[in-house]
Amino acid sequence: MAKLLRDVCGLPEDESLWKAGRGFVVRDLPWTEEKLRAIPPFEFENWAVIALGGIPNKTKVSDYGIDGRILPVEQIARKLA
Numbered sequence: 373m374a375k376l377l378r379d380v381c382g383l384p385e386d387e388s389l390w391k392a393g394r395g396f397v398v399r400d401l402p403w404t405e406e407k408l409r410a411i412p413p414f415e416f417e418n419w420a421v422i423a424l425g426g427i428p429n430k431t432k433v434s435d436y437g438i439d440g441r442i443l444p445v446e447q448i449a450r451k452l453a
Contacts, residue, residue: 374398 377383377396389395400423411419418428421440428440 374385374396378385384395385397386395387397390397408416414432417432417439421428421442424442426440426442429438
């Protein structure tokens, strides 16, 4: 993911630029393919959805391949109001 953000989107991986909204920072992520493969499948689904700011589905089977939901910010604000 970091490689795509750097190479395709042209974003720098930099803490100070991230705070200013012009870069990105990768945190709490497995760094190697071996570490990713060591995570059980359903836990990987949860990790991936949460890492993107989403809400994982409680149902893990018969969900038509939908692992979770990511809501637009304005929709979250409406639900909280």
